[in-house]
Amino acid sequence: MVFSKLLCNAQDGLQAKRERRKEARPGELLDAALTLFVDKGFAATRVEEVAKLAGVSKGTLFLYFSSKEELFKAVVRANISGRFAEWNEELENFEGSTADMLRYALTTWWERLGSTQASGIIKLMMSEAHNFPDLATFYQQEVMQPGNQLIQRILQRGMDRGEFRAINMKYGVYIVLTPMLFLAMWKHSMGAYSPESTRLVPEEYLATQIDIILRGLCLGDAPTPLSST
Amino acid sequence: MVFSKLLCNAQDGLQAKRERRKEARPGELLDAALTLFVDKGFAATRVEEVAKLAGVSKGTLFLYFSSKEELFKAVVRANISGRFAEWNEELENFEGSTADMLRYALTTWWERLGSTQASGIIKLMMSEAHNFPDLATFYQQEVMQPGNQLIQRILQRGMDRGEFRAINMKYGVYIVLTPMLFLAMWKHSMGAYSPESTRLVPEEYLATQIDIILRGLCLGDAPTPLSST
Amino acid sequence: MVFSKLLCNAQDGLQAKRERRKEARPGELLDAALTLFVDKGFAATRVEEVAKLAGVSKGTLFLYFSSKEELFKAVVRANISGRFAEWNEELENFEGSTADMLRYALTTWWERLGSTQASGIIKLMMSEAHNFPDLATFYQQEVMQPGNQLIQRILQRGMDRGEFRAINMKYGVYIVLTPMLFLAMWKHSMGAYSPESTRLVPEEYLATQIDIILRGLCLGDAPTPLSST
Amino acid sequence: MVFSKLLCNAQDGLQAKRERRKEARPGELLDAALTLFVDKGFAATRVEEVAKLAGVSKGTLFLYFSSKEELFKAVVRANISGRFAEWNEELENFEGSTADMLRYALTTWWERLGSTQASGIIKLMMSEAHNFPDLATFYQQEVMQPGNQLIQRILQRGMDRGEFRAINMKYGVYIVLTPMLFLAMWKHSMGAYSPESTRLVPEEYLATQIDIILRGLCLGDAPTPLSST
DNA sequence: GATGAATGAGGATTCATTCAT
DNA sequence: CATGAATGAATCCTCATTCAT
Numbered sequence: 001m002v003f004s005k006l007l008c009n010a011q012d013g014l015q016a017k018r019e020r021r022k023e024a025r026p027g028e029l030l031d032a033a034l035t036l037f038v039d040k041g042f043a044a045t046r047v048e049e050v051a052k053l054a055g056v057s058k059g060t061l062f063l064y065f066s067s068k069e070e071l072f073k074a075v076v077r078a079n080i081s082g083r084f085a086e087w088n089e090e091l092e093n094f095e096g097s098t099a100d101m102l103r104y105a106l107t108t109w110w111e112r113l114g115s116t117q118a119s120g121i122i123k124l125m126m127s128e129a130h131n132f133p134d135l136a137t138f139y140q141q142e143v144m145q146p147g148n149q150l151i152q153r154i155l156q157r158g159m160d161r162g163e164f165r166a167i168n169m170k171y172g173v174y175i176v177l178t179p180m181l182f183l184a185m186w187k188h189s190m191g192a193y194s195p196e197s198t199r200l201v202p203e204e205y206l207a208t209q210i211d212i213i214l215r216g217l218c219l220g221d222a223p224t225p226l227s228s229t
Numbered sequence: 230m231v232f233s234k235l236l237c238n239a240q241d242g243l244q245a246k247r248e249r250r251k252e253a254r255p256g257e258l259l260d261a262a263l264t265l266f267v268d269k270g271f272a273a274t275r276v277e278e279v280a281k282l283a284g285v286s287k288g289t290l291f292l293y294f295s296s297k298e299e300l301f302k303a304v305v306r307a308n309i310s311g312r313f314a315e316w317n318e319e320l321e322n323f324e325g326s327t328a329d330m331l332r333y334a335l336t337t338w339w340e341r342l343g344s345t346q347a348s349g350i351i352k353l354m355m356s357e358a359h360n361f362p363d364l365a366t367f368y369q370q371e372v373m374q375p376g377n378q379l380i381q382r383i384l385q386r387g388m389d390r391g392e393f394r395a396i397n398m399k400y401g402v403y404i405v406l407t408p409m410l411f412l413a414m415w416k417h418s419m420g421a422y423s424p425e426s427t428r429l430v431p432e433e434y435l436a437t438q439i440d441i442i443l444r445g446l447c448l449g450d451a452p453t454p455l456s457s458t
Numbered sequence: 459m460v461f462s463k464l465l466c467n468a469q470d471g472l473q474a475k476r477e478r479r480k481e482a483r484p485g486e487l488l489d490a491a492l493t494l495f496v497d498k499g500f501a502a503t504r505v506e507e508v509a510k511l512a513g514v515s516k517g518t519l520f521l522y523f524s525s526k527e528e529l530f531k532a533v534v535r536a537n538i539s540g541r542f543a544e545w546n547e548e549l550e551n552f553e554g555s556t557a558d559m560l561r562y563a564l565t566t567w568w569e570r571l572g573s574t575q576a577s578g579i580i581k582l583m584m585s586e587a588h589n590f591p592d593l594a595t596f597y598q599q600e601v602m603q604p605g606n607q608l609i610q611r612i613l614q615r616g617m618d619r620g621e622f623r624a625i626n627m628k629y630g631v632y633i634v635l636t637p638m639l640f641l642a643m644w645k646h647s648m649g650a651y652s653p654e655s656t657r658l659v660p661e662e663y664l665a666t667q668i669d670i671i672l673r674g675l676c677l678g679d680a681p682t683p684l685s686s687t
Numbered sequence: 688m689v690f691s692k693l694l695c696n697a698q699d700g701l702q703a704k705r706e707r708r709k710e711a712r713p714g715e716l717l718d719a720a721l722t723l724f725v726d727k728g729f730a731a732t733r734v735e736e737v738a739k740l741a742g743v744s745k746g747t748l749f750l751y752f753s754s755k756e757e758l759f760k761a762v763v764r765a766n767i768s769g770r771f772a773e774w775n776e777e778l779e780n781f782e783g784s785t786a787d788m789l790r791y792a793l794t795t796w797w798e799r800l801g802s803t804q805a806s807g808i809i810k811l812m813m814s815e816a817h818n819f820p821d822l823a824t825f826y827q828q829e830v831m832q833p834g835n836q837l838i839q840r841i842l843q844r845g846m847d848r849g850e851f852r853a854i855n856m857k858y859g860v861y862i863v864l865t866p867m868l869f870l871a872m873w874k875h876s877m878g879a880y881s882p883e884s885t886r887l888v889p890e891e892y893l894a895t896q897i898d899i900i901l902r903g904l905c906l907g908d909a910p911t912p913l914s915s916t
Numbered sequence: 917g918a919t920g921a922a923t924g925a926g927g928a929t930t931c932a933t934t935c936a937t
Numbered sequence: 938c939a940t941g942a943a944t945g946a947a948t949c950c951t952c953a954t955t956c957a958t
Contacts, residue, residue, distance in 0.1 A: 039359045040359055040360055041270055041271075041272060041356060041357065041360065042270075042273075043270060043271075043272030043273040044271075044272040044360055046930090046931065046932085047931080047932060047933085048931080048932090056939080056940090057939065057940045057941060058932090058933090058940085058941070059933090059934085059935085059939065059940050059941065060938085060939055060940070062932090062933065062934080063938070063939075067932080067933080068931095068932060068933090123355070123356075125418070125419060126352070126355070126356070126414055126415075126418040126419060127270060127352075127355070127356035127418070128270065129418040129419050129421070129422060130268050130269060130417075130418070130421070131269055131270065131273055133422065136418075136419060136421075136422040137422050139419070139422075140419065140422045140423055140424070144419070144423065145424075148427065167437070168433075168437065170426075170427055170429070171429075171433060171434055171437035171438075172437075173427075174429060174434055174437075175437060175438060175441055178407055178408060178411045178438070179407060181411060181414070181415075182407045182410060182411055185355055185410075185414060186355075186410075188359075189354070189355040189356070189358040189359070189365075190354060190355060190358050190365060190368070190369065190373070192358070192359075192365075193358060193362070193365040193366050193368075193369045194369055194373065195369070195374075198377065198399060198402075200399070200400075200403060204397075204400060205400055205403055208396070208397065208400035208401075208403075208404060209400075209404060209407070211445065212404055212441070212442060212445030212446065213441060213445065214445075215444060215445035216440065216441030216442065216443075216444035216445045217441065254921090275947090275948065275949085276948080276949065276950085277948085277949090285922075285923090286922065286923050286924065287923085287924070287949090287950085288922070288923055288924065288950090288951080288952085289921075289922055289923075291949090291950065291951080292921070292922075295950095296949080296950080297948095297949070297950090497817050498817055498818055499728055499729075499730060499814060499815065499818065500728075500730075500731075501728060501729075501730030501731040502729075502730040502818055504951090504952065504953085505952080505953065505954090506952080506953090514918080514919090515918065515919050515920060516919085516920070516953090516954090517918065517919050517920065517921095517954090517955085517956085518917085518918055518919070520953090520954065520955080521917070521918075525953080525954080526952095526953065526954090581813070581814075583876070583877060584810070584813070584814070584872055584873075584876040584877060585728060585810075585813070585814035585876070586728065587876040587877050587879070587880060588726050588727060588875075588876070588879070589727055589728065589731055591880065594876075594877060594879075594880040595880050597877070597880075598877065598880045598881055598882065602877070602881065603882075606885065625895070626891075626895065628884075628885055628887070629887075629891060629892055629895035629896075630895075631885070632887060632892055632895075633895060633896060633899055636865055636866060636869045636896070637865060639869060639872070639873075640865045640868060640869055643813055643868075643872060644868075646817075647812070647813040647814070647816040647817070647823075648812060648813060648816050648823060648826070648827065648831070650816070650817075650823075651816060651820070651823040651824050651826075651827045652827055652831065653827070653832075655857075656835065656857060656860075658857075658858075658861060662855075662858060663858055663861055666854070666855065666858035666859075666861075666862060667858075667862060667865070669903065670862055670899070670900060670903030670904065671899060671903065672903075673902055673903035673904075674898065674899030674900065674901075674902035674903040675899065675902075712942090733926090733927065733928085734927080734928065734929085735927080735928090743943075743944090744943065744944050744945065745928090745929085745944085745945070746929090746930080746931085746943070746944055746945065747942075747943055747944075749928090749929065749930080750942070750943075753929095754928080754929080755927095755928065755929090
């Protein structure tokens with residue numbers, strides 16, 4: 001942030017670099033905002049902090065986003081863009097068993113979203129949904145719905161192919177959804193405060209969850225729960 | 230809510246109303262604060278709103294809680310006090326199968342906590358953990374730990390009695406925990422914005438989850454997932 | 459403050475004591491107020507503190523004084539009452555030398571006012587004069603004027619009897635006044651923060667001041683200052 | 688007031704006004720705060736008033752001083768910085784009689800401090816000492832001590848050179864100090880409410896005081912007070 | 917009378933937003 | 938375009954004052 005002052009008697013190369021930074025600004029601001037919003041919540045995050053973290057001045061932030069609220073919306077929008085197209089396509093062409101497909105879907109989700117900053121969006125939406133109802137609705141439509149459909153398609157495939165037993169689709173979707181949402185939330189909140197001994201390793205957690213879910217879903221000699229009184 | 234214990238004395242007729250109101254105040258304020266903090270978050274909730282919702286003036290709130298932050302802490306503390314004692318005891322004496330025991334534990338959790346306003350505390354802690362590190366630690370110790378131990382005891386019982394297969398205890402606990410945390414979060418956030426058709430009925434969700442988990446946990450002819458590549 | 463509750467099945471003696479306390483209330487409140495106003499200033503003193511120091515409730519204070527400002531005025535008025543009558547009379551009949559008379563006047567002032575809580579009024583008036591112009595005027599008339607006249611009478615006597623040299627009366631009065639005002643102020647403010655080694659003993663300070671003043675005032679072979687360039 | 692040093696650079700024309708204002712701000716605020724604190728006391732002065740008097744908004748004040756209390760401390764510090772260095776030096780090299788030296792010291796004090804707004808600091812410290820114990824201690828060390836030593840050096844010189852009679856040094860210092868403190872206090876408090884006829888002219892008051900003190904201090908045919916009973 | 921719970925106007929402080937440079 | 942000084946609405950909190958008991 002101080003360095004820019006030093007570039008006055010500039011050669012062309014530096015000029016170019018500055019140009020590039022200029023174009024990168026909005027993205028840097030969105031990253032900074034995401035980080036802070038996730039960490040401290042919308043209200044408790046000061047725009048000046050966001051600007052500082054992005055290496056610009058407070059005024060500059062308002063050059064790109066007309067208000068703090070717009071910044072928030074932009075953060076959400078920027079982090080939900082059509083990753084589903086790609087994901088859908090991959091899964092459309094998936095050839096293996098549906099169990100593997102589910103395993104692959106969740107693992108991929110973790111690698112591409114869950115483990116990145118983007119997962120913070122989930123925490124953010126959960127925390128701030130009531131304060132931004134329009135965003136919450138938007139998020140439902142743009143993220144939850146496509147995601148749910150993707151999960152639903154997997155489950156349907158399993159049932160259609162006789163791999164999974166028939167279950168209520170609505171709750172089936174939630175069952176697959178739950179570990180993802182939990183992981184994203186936990187990572188950005190209480191997770192940091194759990195004692196070392198119980199601290200969760202995401203990949204292991206996910207693997208265990210998938211295992212349980214698949215045991216619960218798959219046909220074969222599925223055990224009936226021991227009693228039902 | 231705990232304060233009501235205090236008003237059972239003799240000389241009831243005398244200066245009754247004022248006294249009774251005084252004793253009720255903290256509880257009313259805590260309830261109001263819980264509602265608003267859960268809904269809007271800590272920072273976005275104005276103390277005056279809390280006071281108004283509790284039916285008192287701004288100043289009165291500060292008669293009982295020295296600051297907004299103390300109010301927040303009190304809200305968290307008031308809603309986690311010794312609910313585990315009772316729960317523990319009941320389960321200590323549980324006689325049926327461990328599957329039933331788990332079913333009973335989760336159902337009870339929903340009835341006594343999940344379905345009440347107290348579940349908002351979970352959302353609150355997730356949303357604000359980073360802004361109140363000491364509270365987060367406190368919550369870990371006072372809520373998460375006892376809860377985890379309770380779950381752990383159930384799982385251990387199942388394994389000891391040959392009802393459940395052996396699994397890594399740490400992740401076993403998380404698997405049972407996840408649906409509860411999810412339900413509490415969801416209910417207070419995105420849940421309200423999901424389209425009617427996919428809206429979740431907590432009891433049904435929980436039943437489905439328990440079913441899956443038990444199928445995954447229980448011994449007997451447990452199906453191995455169809456493929457493991 | 460709690461004790462009063464215990465006096466319910468009261469005998470006559472206690473009844474009388476309470477009666478006496480009741481009459482003493484205003485005085486106790488004025489004392490408490492004086493102490494705190496002197497110490498912390500008018501604005502920084504809370505009426506609740508005053509009430510507590512006087513051993514009554516906040517409400518009771520307002521039974522005797524209709525507002526904080528009225529309490530302040532009452533404090534000032536209560537501490538300037540006609541001590542001058544007595545003092546005047548004593549000095550009127552003074553028989554010794556005027557030097558002794560001055561010495562006596564200042565010593566007496568210290569014993570009767572300066573060394574008591576009443577001296578705090580001087581600090582108070584100095585500190586708050588601008589915020590209570592009417593009180594300041596009142597104080598001028600009721601305290602400063604009579605006091606000045608008393609001093610003036612002494613000086614006049616000294617000059618009339620050829621004991622003192624002739625000096626401008628106005629400044630003569632201030633010269634006698636200064637040590638008293640200084641002592642009263644100092645005692646209630648910076649005095650407490652001066653290092654042990656330089657801490658002032660009021661009686662010694664006063665004696666030294668009187669000595670200097672008398673050397674400066676008295677006729678005889680008064681030394682002219684060494685140079686006047 | 689000290690800050691003006693900073694604005695003597697080259698590139699004056701460029702973005703001048705804003706910059707210059709920024710540099711002037713703290714000084715303007717300190718001046719305004721001094722005026723109001725002296726007049727109304729710390730507690731009774733509203734920060735908004737200070738800001739308005741300095742010609743800025745409430746918020747701007749907090750850009751330069753993190754709290755009202757810090758502003759107060761800054762006011763005190765800003766008005767006592769190294770005035771003694773200069774004063775000391777002048778007196779170190781003083782050539783005339785010690786009586787003249789004392790006369791010069793007090794006259795100079797009046798011209799440079801007593802007659803300026805800075806004298807208000809004395810009133811301020813006296814009024815608020817108990818509310819700012821750390822500042823009071825700071826003031827003792829930074830102002831009273833150096834001042835006392837300066838006075839002490841003068842008195843010692845007078846005694847060493849056989850010009851003054853031997854007196855207890857501690858009280859000698861207070862005797863010289865008293866008129867200065869009195870003048871500063873009086874001017875900012877009761878002075879304004881004394882009737883025209885007795886209103887004090889500082890220079891004349893000081894001259895009279897010095898005269899009396901010197902008569903009292905100087906050797907030569909010093910008159911013993913007429914009687915000592 | 918006495919109490920202390922309740923009130924709410926008033927004041928300190930924060931921070932999103934503007935705008936001159 | 939970028940800056941950061943300035944603004945003032947918004948909010949927490951205090952405390953003199955009231956009033957039901």
